[in-house]
Amino acid sequence: NDPSKKISFTRFIRDQDLVIVYERHDTMKAVKVCEGSILQNRFGVFKHAEWIGKPFGTKVFSNRGGFVYLLAPTPELWTLVLSHRTQILYIADISLVIMYLEIVPGCVVLESGTGSGSLTTSLARAVAPTGHVYTFDFHELRAASAREDFEKMGLSSLATVAVRDIQGQGFPDAYSGMADSVFLDLPQPWLAIPSAGKMLKQDGILCSFSPCIEQVQRSCETLKSNFTDIRTFEILLRTYEVQEGKLDGGCRGDEGVPLGALPCKRRQRSSEGSNVPENSSSTVVMARPCSEAKGHTGYLTFARLKCIS
Numbered sequence: 001n002d003p004s005k006k007i008s009f010t011r012f013i014r015d016q017d018l019v020i021v022y023e024r025h026d027t028m029k030a031v032k033v034c035e036g037s038i039l040q041n042r043f044g045v046f047k048h049a050e051w052i053g054k055p056f057g058t059k060v061f062s063n064r065g066g067f068v069y070l071l072a073p074t075p076e077l078w079t080l081v082l083s084h085r086t087q088i089l090y091i092a093d094i095s096l097v098i099m100y101l102e103i104v105p106g107c108v109v110l111e112s113g114t115g116s117g118s119l120t121t122s123l124a125r126a127v128a129p130t131g132h133v134y135t136f137d138f139h140e141l142r143a144a145s146a147r148e149d150f151e152k153m154g155l156s157s158l159a160t161v162a163v164r165d166i167q168g169q170g171f172p173d174a175y176s177g178m179a180d181s182v183f184l185d186l187p188q189p190w191l192a193i194p195s196a197g198k199m200l201k202q203d204g205i206l207c208s209f210s211p212c213i214e215q216v217q218r219s220c221e222t223l224k225s226n227f228t229d230i231r232t233f234e235i236l237l238r239t240y241e242v243q244e245g246k247l248d249g250g251c252r253g254d255e256g257v258p259l260g261a262l263p264c265k266r267r268q269r270s271s272e273g274s275n276v277p278e279n280s281s282s283t284v285v286m287a288r289p290c291s292e293a294k295g296h297t298g299y300l301t302f303a304r305l306k307c308i309s
């Protein structure tokens with residue numbers, strides 16, 4: 001529990017720290033600071049030595065006057081930069097998982113599979129400083145890579161990775177009745193649900209992520225015997241680019257006019273009773289769906305263990 005290893009917004013960057021080098025919202029990468037190393041990108045050459053001792057969030061300059069920001073490796077940023085060894089959960093789903101699993105500091109959480117560790121990183125922060133995440137994957141290499149990542153981020157005291165076939169063997173008996181919540185991201189979650197039920201404390205909550213509705217239906221059938229409050233959610237994200245701009249002439253549906261611009265009628269009404277001529281160019285707020293908006297990722301099914309009175 002070395003406090004100097006914890007992610008912090010106020011701490012200063014040290015040799016061997018992991019930093020997120022931010023160029024723009026869609027161009028970031030994780031870099032381990034090494035005193036003698038350099039980072040070279042389209043903005044020039046950056047010396048790591050010049051980063052050491054600066055607080056996270058600092059803007060640093062290259063030999064050519066270009067700049068990047070050095071950000072702390074928060075779970076949100078980590079999810080955007082990690083190397084994808086599997087499909088991963090993104091932050092919209094992750095936030096719902098943490099909220100509906102009622103995860104708070106001190107909780108014990110079981111997870112399978114670990115995958116690329118995207119969810120695990122956020123779970124670990126949510127249970128800190130006294131709780132723990134035990135995460136299982138049957139793929140040895142993935143488990144080892146996730147373990148290395150958690151080490152790099154200083155999360156080893158909060159997340160333990162183990163190799164195990166959870167669908168075939170279930171969770172280890174050692175965790176029976178100890179988990180506040182269990183999260184499953186497995187191809188056949190219904191095979192692991194009976195074991196997950198045994199791991200949960202009375203009133204504990206389970207969540208299962210599945211990309212198709214047929215898997216959800218099958219899981220719900222299995223959940224019915226020991227769980228209650230079964231609910232399935234699908235999060236659909238739509239991001240808008242919002243800009244201010246000038247709109248000239250009439251309303252056109254062509255490329256010259258952003259699709260989400262305020263409709264003509266409204267613009268006309270706003271000029272009624274004023275001395276602004278209808279056809280003059282005016283400043284409008286324009287919004288159009290962003291091309292990088294993520295659509296369906298999967299369904300999240302939550303269920304609470306039935307109380308045995």
Ligand code: SAM
Nearest residue numbers: 089113115116117118119137138139165166167
């Ligand atoms: N939720 C993870 C994340 O956010 O990074 C991604 C999980 S990934 C989609 C699914 C993982 O389940 C894979 O790494 C796979 O190896 C693992 N898996 C599949 N079957 C398994 C089983 N029977 N036991 C344990 N892990 C399994």
